[in-house]
Amino acid sequence: MGSPWPDSRGAAVEQRSIVLRGEEVVFTLRRSARRTLGMQIDRRGLTVSIPQRASLREAEGFMAERADWILEKLAEWSKRSVPEKRLVEDGMSIPVLGEPCVVRWTAGANRTHWVEGYERRELHLHLRRHADAPRVLLRGLQDYALEYFAGRLDEYVWLLQRHVPEVKRPPLYLSNARTRWGSCSKLSGIRLNWRLIHLPRHQIDYVVAHEVAHLVEMNHSQRFWRLVATLKPDYERDEAALKQANRIIPQF
Structure with missing residues (x-):
């Protein structure tokens, strides 16, 4: 060979x-x-x-x-079908937290602004040039993801501390991995794939709970899965749904 x-x-x-x-x-x-x-x-x-x-x-x-x-x-x-790459354009709709989000363009200094109401979410790209749109969109999504994931990590670490009080909140970083949703290291902390921001909240919570459980069990033993079930009792539903996530996540 x-x-x-x-x-x-x-x-x-x-x-x-x-x-x-x-x-x-x-x-x-x-x-x-x-x-x-x-x-x-x-x-x-x-x-x-x-x-x-x-x-x-x-x-x-x-x-x-x-x-x-x-x-x-x-x-x-x-x-598994691989989604075709999408053009970033004014008025496009992308999923954010599993719900439609409209992307709007306007002139500006390559910044983003989120508009969130009861029934809608919009991401405004303030662009110097139209060609900057993909890069500004990516930065906006990743900044939003890091802030949202941080809040979910805080909650699941708090839930874990009710059972294992000595556990400390680890540092959080974003990952750009293509085949892994997250990883946990006692030395470097937890990394979560920023593309999770496209998925429904409960699926994101499963990935967070999974990685938080690794702070105690650095394996996939029965004790690990019992701990995941303690943190998120319906995790099996979300674990199965993640297998279809590539159908939801857009490619830019």
Whole structure:
């Protein structure tokens, strides 16, 4: 399948294929300093990560044991439609917190202004040039997202502190990741994908609750999911809905 090449982290990477349940599956094999075998499926396909000294036979056995799951997840990703990129234009409507938001243009110094009423939300772009609209729109959405997410993080940390009082509120940053909604590190804090701002409030809350639970359980064990359920009892509904989020989130 060709010679391995190093990725950005120095790991040896190569393209290979395997037949699972009679179906050929192309995958990326990644050798690194990790101690265990692992796999990930996203829009790029299947990636299998193995220790440097692990054999190809071990990797294939690892995949064979999980064949049904691999084929199911690959099928799910193949059905996900990728939204076409939209032109940023005056009068366009985009979802913000799961509800329509109209984008208005006017002359100005490349600033944004939000107009929020009981039945409507508008984002006004004050532009020096029409060509600046995409950049100003992005900044406006990200600023709004950071402020909104901060409030949700405050609430879920407070809920967690009722059960684990010693937990401290971590720093919050925005992420531009394409395949992850959030991440949590005890060293660097919580990162949330700014594109979540397009989704309904309850789905955002699930992602926040998920990452806040990682402040106590840095894993996906049964204890972790029990903690998520304590913070957000209906989380399973939102977890399932996030699989269709790409149909809602616009691409600019």
